[in-house]
Amino acid sequence: MAEKLKVELVTPYKKVLSEEVDEITANGALGEFGVLPGHAPFLTSLKIGELTYKKDGALYHMAVNWGYFEVENDTVTVLVETAEKADEIDLERAKAALGRAEAELKGLTPEDKNFRIYEAALERALIRVQVAGKAKL
Amino acid sequence: MANLKSIKKRIVSVKNTRQITKAMKMVSAAKLRRAQENVVAARPYAGKLAEVLERLAASQEADANPLMVQRESRRALLVVVTSDRGLCGGFNANLSKAAERFIRERKGEFSELSLMTIGRKGYEFLRSRHTVRKHHGNIFSTLSYQTAALVAQELIEGYLAEEYDEVYVIYNAFKSVMTQDITLEQLLPIAPKDQDNEEQGVEYIYEPSKAALLDELLPKHIEVQVFKALLESVASEHGARMTAMDAASKNATEMIGKLTLIYNRARQAAITTELMEIISGAESIKG
Numbered sequence: 001m002a003e004k005l006k007v008e009l010v011t012p013y014k015k016v017l018s019e020e021v022d023e024i025t026a027n028g029a030l031g032e033f034g035v036l037p038g039h040a041p042f043l044t045s046l047k048i049g050e051l052t053y054k055k056d057g058a059l060y061h062m063a064v065n066w067g068y069f070e071v072e073n074d075t076v077t078v079l080v081e082t083a084e085k086a087d088e089i090d091l092e093r094a095k096a097a098l099g100r101a102e103a104e105l106k107g108l109t110p111e112d113k114n115f116r117i118y119e120a121a122l123e124r125a126l127i128r129v130q131v132a133g134k135a136k137l
Numbered sequence: 138m139a140n141l142k143s144i145k146k147r148i149v150s151v152k153n154t155r156q157i158t159k160a161m162k163m164v165s166a167a168k169l170r171r172a173q174e175n176v177v178a179a180r181p182y183a184g185k186l187a188e189v190l191e192r193l194a195a196s197q198e199a200d201a202n203p204l205m206v207q208r209e210s211r212r213a214l215l216v217v218v219t220s221d222r223g224l225c226g227g228f229n230a231n232l233s234k235a236a237e238r239f240i241r242e243r244k245g246e247f248s249e250l251s252l253m254t255i256g257r258k259g260y261e262f263l264r265s266r267h268t269v270r271k272h273h274g275n276i277f278s279t280l281s282y283q284t285a286a287l288v289a290q291e292l293i294e295g296y297l298a299e300e301y302d303e304v305y306v307i308y309n310a311f312k313s314v315m316t317q318d319i320t321l322e323q324l325l326p327i328a329p330k331d332q333d334n335e336e337q338g339v340e341y342i343y344e345p346s347k348a349a350l351l352d353e354l355l356p357k358h359i360e361v362q363v364f365k366a367l368l369e370s371v372a373s374e375h376g377a378r379m380t381a382m383d384a385a386s387k388n389a390t391e392m393i394g395k396l397t398l399i400y401n402r403a404r405q406a407a408i409t410t411e412l413m414e415i416i417s418g419a420e421s422i423k424g
């Protein structure tokens with residue numbers, strides 16, 4: 001299969017990725033999905049989660065925060081608020097954030113205004129730890 | 138001459154001032170470069186988001202989302218973005234004046250017009266003249282997407298709670314180091330772009346659904362617009378300060394030159410008088 005997907009991943013701070021990849025998977029609003037070259041035009045929102053792409057046989061992992069995912073004509077455009085490559089993640093910090101979020105959540109009820117905030121923080125931290133772990137494989 | 142000493146003092150004081158303005162110029166130059174990079178870095182995101190939004194909105198009914206509905210009543214909110222600190226030439230004054238002009242000229246259109254200020258300078262200028270609904274100070278020192286998003290969310294909440302029906306933002310857009318463009322934009326309601334659907338032939342798969350995507354995308358669009366406005370303003374501020382400080386340093390140098398000339402002239406005059414006194418004294422002794 002000679003065809004490739006052209007991926008552009010941008011955040012408000014910078015263009016993180018601009019590459020040709022073989023395959024890309026992400027965590028969409030309705031669950032995880034994968035995209036191969038030749039995919040039909042597709043637009044979805046992304047949840048906090050992991051984004052994986054395959055290039056020349058190697059897998060790359062990224063932790064992404066809320067965003068959009070668009071496929072058109074073998075061009076993938078991903079808009080996310082934050083994106084971190086697996087080897088860029090500071091595992092210690094992510095673990096510390098995880099601990100903090102957990103501790104905060106314990107003292108809160110789901111009705112609390114801050115509950116959602118810490119829940120999201122917990123999710124983000126979890127994904128970061130998970131993705132960072134894969135960098136070493 | 139008695140004022141030799143006072144001229145000398147002036148020279149020293151002007152030199153000190155020049156030192157400060159020069160240092161400020163350097164700092165601004167460094168900050169400007171960073172701010173400029175941020176502006177450039179945020180552009181692709183804003184651009185792509187606008188693209189996706191257009192495609193979505195084009196195929197939707199105009200009143201698909203409350204953020205796109207033009208309401209009957211017209212109570213407006215003007216967001217004025219200035220800087221927290223002064224010493225940047227006409228940066229804040231020009232913007233405040235432009236805001237004044239907007240208020241004066243378009244007051245008739247709206248049934249009510251209130252203000253939100255971002256940045257201390259604009260707040261100080263406008264608060265005595267108009268009702269400032271809300272003021273955000275000190276957000277530039279810790280400017281990030283998150284802070285911009287908070288401001289945007291506040292705007293959206295107020296809009297949805299029908300505290301106001303239209304939101305405008307006025308800020309200094311970064312043109313180049315020397316020039317800032319005062320820009321007025323309508324944030325809310327989001328005006329759907331009039332475009333003919335010639336090349337909209339591609340059928341997309343939408344997940345979860347078009348309307349749900351639009352619901353999520355529109356607030357993000359506002360956030361990005363606010364973020365962009367703040368970034369532009371910061372870059373402009375540093376540009377303006379850099380030019381102002383450069384001009385101030387040049388003026389100081391010029392002034393030092395002039396004062397040195399006066400000083401030397403006075404010194405020479407003093408020496409001549411002294412010499413004359415000595416000679417005439419010697420003459421009188423001789424005689």
